Amino acid sequence: MTSNEPKITPELVAEHGLRPEEYQRILDLIGREPSFTELGIFSAMWNEHCSYKSSKIHLRGLPTKAPWVIQGPGENAGVIDIGDGLAVVFKMESHNHPSYIEPYQGAATGVGGILRDVFTMGARPIACLNALSFGDPNHPKTRHLVSGVVAGVGGYGNSFGVPTVGGQVRFHTRYDGNNLVNAMAVGLAETDKIFYAAASGVGMPIVYLGSKTGRDGIHGASMASAEFGEGAEEKRPTVQVGDPFSEKLLLEACLEIMAKDCVIAIQDMGAAGLTCSAVEMGAKGDLGVELELDKVPCRETGMSAYEMMLSESQERMLMVLKPEKEAEAEAIFRKWGLDFAIVGYTTPSKRFVVKHGGVVMVDLPIKELGDEAPVYNRPFSDPPKRPVLKAESVRPPMALADALERLIGSPDLCSKRWVWEQYDHVILGNTVQRPGGDSAVVRVNDGPKALALTVDVTPRYCEADPFEGGKQAVAEAWRNLTAVGAKPLAITDNLNFGNPEKPEIMGQFVGCIRGIAAACKALDFPVVSGNVSLYNETQGRGILPTPSIGGVGVLDDFTGSASLAFKAEGEAILLVGETVGWLGQSMYLREICKREDGAPPPVDLTEERENGDFVRALIAGKTATAVHDLSDGGLLVALAEMAMASGIGAKLDAGPVDTPAHAFWFGEDQARYLLTVKASDAEKVMAQGRAAGLQVHQIGMTGGQALALPGERAILIKALAERFEQWLPMYMAAGAA
Amino acid sequence: MNSAVVVFPGINRERDMARTLKLVSGSEPAMVWHAETALPSGTDLVVIPGGFSYGDYLRCGAIAARSPIMDAVRAFAGQGGLVLGVCNGFQILCESGLLPGVLMRNQALKFICRDVYLRVERSDTPFTRGYNAGQVVRVPVAHGEGNYIADGETIARLEGEGRVLFRYAAPDGMIDPNWNHNGAINAIAGILNDRGNVLGMMPHPENHVEPSMGPTDGRGLFAGLVDHLARAA
Numbered sequence: 001m002t003s004n005e006p007k008i009t010p011e012l013v014a015e016h017g018l019r020p021e022e023y024q025r026i027l028d029l030i031g032r033e034p035s036f037t038e039l040g041i042f043s044a045m046w047n048e049h050c051s052y053k054s055s056k057i058h059l060r061g062l063p064t065k066a067p068w069v070i071q072g073p074g075e076n077a078g079v080i081d082i083g084d085g086l087a088v089v090f091k092m093e094s095h096n097h098p099s100y101i102e103p104y105q106g107a108a109t110g111v112g113g114i115l116r117d118v119f120t121m122g123a124r125p126i127a128c129l130n131a132l133s134f135g136d137p138n139h140p141k142t143r144h145l146v147s148g149v150v151a152g153v154g155g156y157g158n159s160f161g162v163p164t165v166g167g168q169v170r171f172h173t174r175y176d177g178n179n180l181v182n183a184m185a186v187g188l189a190e191t192d193k194i195f196y197a198a199a200s201g202v203g204m205p206i207v208y209l210g211s212k213t214g215r216d217g218i219h220g221a222s223m224a225s226a227e228f229g230e231g232a233e234e235k236r237p238t239v240q241v242g243d244p245f246s247e248k249l250l251l252e253a254c255l256e257i258m259a260k261d262c263v264i265a266i267q268d269m270g271a272a273g274l275t276c277s278a279v280e281m282g283a284k285g286d287l288g289v290e291l292e293l294d295k296v297p298c299r300e301t302g303m304s305a306y307e308m309m310l311s312e313s314q315e316r317m318l319m320v321l322k323p324e325k326e327a328e329a330e331a332i333f334r335k336w337g338l339d340f341a342i343v344g345y346t347t348p349s350k351r352f353v354v355k356h357g358g359v360v361m362v363d364l365p366i367k368e369l370g371d372e373a374p375v376y377n378r379p380f381s382d383p384p385k386r387p388v389l390k391a392e393s394v395r396p397p398m399a400l401a402d403a404l405e406r407l408i409g410s411p412d413l414c415s416k417r418w419v420w421e422q423y424d425h426v427i428l429g430n431t432v433q434r435p436g437g438d439s440a441v442v443r444v445n446d447g448p449k450a451l452a453l454t455v456d457v458t459p460r461y462c463e464a465d466p467f468e469g470g471k472q473a474v475a476e477a478w479r480n481l482t483a484v485g486a487k488p489l490a491i492t493d494n495l496n497f498g499n500p501e502k503p504e505i506m507g508q509f510v511g512c513i514r515g516i517a518a519a520c521k522a523l524d525f526p527v528v529s530g531n532v533s534l535y536n537e538t539q540g541r542g543i544l545p546t547p548s549i550g551g552v553g554v555l556d557d558f559t560g561s562a563s564l565a566f567k568a569e570g571e572a573i574l575l576v577g578e579t580v581g582w583l584g585q586s587m588y589l590r591e592i593c594k595r596e597d598g599a600p601p602p603v604d605l606t607e608e609r610e611n612g613d614f615v616r617a618l619i620a621g622k623t624a625t626a627v628h629d630l631s632d633g634g635l636l637v638a639l640a641e642m643a644m645a646s647g648i649g650a651k652l653d654a655g656p657v658d659t660p661a662h663a664f665w666f667g668e669d670q671a672r673y674l675l676t677v678k679a680s681d682a683e684k685v686m687a688q689g690r691a692a693g694l695q696v697h698q699i700g701m702t703g704g705q706a707l708a709l710p711g712e713r714a715i716l717i718k719a720l721a722e723r724f725e726q727w728l729p730m731y732m733a734a735g736a737a
Numbered sequence: 738m739n740s741a742v743v744v745f746p747g748i749n750r751e752r753d754m755a756r757t758l759k760l761v762s763g764s765e766p767a768m769v770w771h772a773e774t775a776l777p778s779g780t781d782l783v784v785i786p787g788g789f790s791y792g793d794y795l796r797c798g799a800i801a802a803r804s805p806i807m808d809a810v811r812a813f814a815g816q817g818g819l820v821l822g823v824c825n826g827f828q829i830l831c832e833s834g835l836l837p838g839v840l841m842r843n844q845a846l847k848f849i850c851r852d853v854y855l856r857v858e859r860s861d862t863p864f865t866r867g868y869n870a871g872q873v874v875r876v877p878v879a880h881g882e883g884n885y886i887a888d889g890e891t892i893a894r895l896e897g898e899g900r901v902l903f904r905y906a907a908p909d910g911m912i913d914p915n916w917n918h919n920g921a922i923n924a925i926a927g928i929l930n931d932r933g934n935v936l937g938m939m940p941h942p943e944n945h946v947e948p949s950m951g952p953t954d955g956r957g958l959f960a961g962l963v964d965h966l967a968r969a970a
Contacts, residue, residue, distance in 0.1 A: 154848050155848075158850075158881075159747070159788075159789040159792060159793070245792025245794065248749060249747070337746060421851050422847055422848050422849070423848075424850045424879040425850055426877045426879060426941070427879060429756060429944050429947075429950070430950075432950060432951075443950070447949070558949070559949050
């Protein structure tokens with residue numbers, strides 16, 4: 001090892017985010033002091049972001065199997081079979097810390113990274129979604145973050161050429177110093193042409209593809225594994241810069257060499273760049289890897305081994321090539337104007353060896369680098385159960401009509417058009433249902449098959465009761481897919497939490513995972529990929545627990561998908577599911593009563609499944625003319641959304657006498673749907689529901705230009721729509737003034 | 738109809754365009770890589786689709802306009818061949834000198850993707866014979882730099898010679914700044930060259946052609962071209 005590398009000191013070890021006991025583990029493992037580059041490699045492989053050391057033992061409890069699952073967690077992305085020889089490849093990943101420090105590039109490279117995960121497996125990306133959480137709108141940084149993140153998400157996806165078809169945007173003061181950017185990508189591949197990371201065969205060439213390596217992003221993964229203190233902005237140099245143009249070329253070149261059968265194994269360079277990708281390919285294939293850093297295409301001169309191994313420059317891939325295909329593969333990459341360099345070979349030694357300038361800089365046992373990473377069973381405490389809030393105890397401070405207008409114009413419930421109009425959501429010509437509905441619907445090739453896609457979670461429920469909140473996030477994603485008529489197939493989970501070293505945060509994490517597992521199991525809705533983002537804390541305050549769930553479902557015929565807009569006047573409006581009027585943790589309670597308390601609504605998974613199956617059958621039978629699932633804001637908000645989407649109003653019946661009106665109209669009981677049917681079908685559908693033991697009740701009729709509630713002033717749809725569309729553009733414009 | 742779709746690195750709506758050309762004309766277009774120096778023989782229509790050629794890192798379309806294939810496209814247009822540029826294609830045609838003017842950043846400085854309404858100003862061109870003059874069509878836009886501008890003299894000539902084929906309009910066909918999402922001068926969405934054989938437009942008619950997917954107002958443009966070429970043959 002060379003002498004011009006810094007000497008290893010306890011301070012240096014600490015700077016690398018390694019604890020003394022973790023450093024001791026390294027010494028025991030290799031039987032000597034590591035070189036500086038080796039220390040960097042351990043720090044990259046053993047940080048929370050790459051090693052999942054705090055989360056691993058809990059993630060094992062998630063259901064990951066179903067007959068249609070081709071690949072579960074552990075690869076670049078999950079893979080499911082949708083029939084006809086086609087597979088859907090998808091995953092969601094966070095880019096939270098970088099997006100706070102440098103919103104545009106942080107969000108852009110988040111999108112770039114997840115797209116790479118998908119096309120690395122041989123899939124052409126066909127859709128993106130995202131879940132964005134920002135701080136209080138009144139926080140001085142929020143507007144800047146919204147503006148930068150949205151522009152960054154759009155800037156990357158639009159240029160790359162994938163439609164961004166759905167997502168969530170929320171605001172809460174608990175995200176003030178830690179906004180969340182969760183990006184999901186969905187791709188399409190043939191079931192027999194999926195590519196994996198595991199190398200095979202000794203002496204096979206390892207090829208570096210894509211953009212050149214620079215000094216950007218060094219220690220990005222380590223940054224994502226620590227809390228923010230003051231001066232987080234000073235970490236800006238650790239944020240990478242995205243180049244969607246290069247990524248588009250990389251996509252086309254990769255799919256071309258895959259089609260020409262040149263590839264043994266392929267892995268994108270994401271977190272911890274060259275280190276993680278090379279180690280993973282070797283370790284998964286039970287092989288050693290030897291890299292020659294002098295062959296790595298660099299953007300600048302004089303880069304050290306340490307810098308090259310830890311760079312997180314974007315738009316790069318590592319591939320094990322079939323040796324006889326070298327010339328063919330190189331010609332394809334040259335055509336696309338991309339770098340192509342053989343930087344090493346697989347070896348039989350099971351060691352990870354890195355040479356630079358003729359000197360061995362790294363010589364480590366390759367499997368142990370990953371397998372022997374510390375695993376922690378951190379102490380966790382269950383949060384105290386919150387009391388169930390009785391609806392009668394919540395005094396309505398205003399009339400129902402006024403409350404609806406206020407809710408529909410609130411930051412979380414208002415239209416997000418300002419956001420999704422900055423995303424190209426029609427490119428590729430397959431977007432059947434655009435943003436704004438329960439799920440996006442994207443046609444598969446020329447159809448008739450289509451995918452339904454959604455992202456969902458209700459963080460305030462997770463905070464109040466992690467187990468119920470975890471269940472609810474999965475159930476709501478399942479419900480969103482069902483509401484367009486799709487059969488829900490699988491999820492990707494993106495688990496965003498605070499500092500796992502605090503037992504109460506770990507308690508949130510463990511509770512949410514248990515809830516997710518319970519719902520996945522009950523709904524046959526396995527987890528096939530995911531990502532964990534911990535340490536989302538600033539100055540000791542954690543975010544709301546936010547396990548974002550990305551759901552994928554399939555429709556046999558996209559022309560039969562249901563949408564939420566009322567279709568005609570004079571149709572019967574039916575409510576499926578039981579309404580007790582649950583106000584605890586509701587939007588009504590938070591926005592109208594200014595309280596965030598009580599237990600969240602419990603999720604009965606049996607009821608969830610039965611009601612969903614009932615609704616899906618009505619869509620398939622073309623009986624349901626419009627469908628909307630009930631969630632934030634409850635019944636009246638859902639009705640308003642159906643009315644605004646169509647311009648058709650509704651005349652509503654009085655709620656049950658034994659439920660307070662505000663609880664009936666704004667309660668957030670779960671497992672519920674609203675649908676419309678022809679007036680002549682209403683009795684028949686309700687009888688079917690009764691026969692199945694379900695609650696299906698008519699609550700009114702469509703028609704007119706207002707929502708008409710008994711004893712309330714008429715709520716004009718046009719005025720409501722203005723409020724709905726107004727808040728976000730006005731909020732953002734106020735910052736420009 | 739023998740169409741050729743020119744593909745520059747970073748173009749990303751070439752698949753949308755090729756699918757629509759196939760759907761409406763019945764024949765697959767030739768995909769022509771930017772490094773080629775000639776168009777396939779017998780080409781009737783050259784299409785430059787949308788995207789972000791060379792990342793649009795320099796002025797939009799400026800690098801693509803200097804690609805080898807553009808000499809062949811210029812020669813083709815010079816002989817009266819039909820050329821259609823959509824979105825980035827429009828920008829490339831302006832940068833290559835085949836059309837006047839330039840596309841600046843949208844007035845609101847943001848990328849905008851939404852359905853817009855276009856008023857078809859003339860129906861007596863190869864590109865618009867599938868429409869009626871004054872007809873309003875609904876098609877999507879998806880761009881950050883679609884704000885058309887040229888010097889006063891050029892605009893006066895374009896208007897005087899009837900070379901503005903499409904304008905952003907309200908659903909009833911009235912020209913209204915509230916319905917001009919990018920701030921283009923005179924609400925210009927698409928223009929012809931002086932010879933009438935080169936059209937550049939920002940909106941994406943190729944994304945609105947299939948009844949099962951929604952509106953089909955974009956179809957008229959391609960159907961009109963097929964019809965025109967069939968009659969010319």
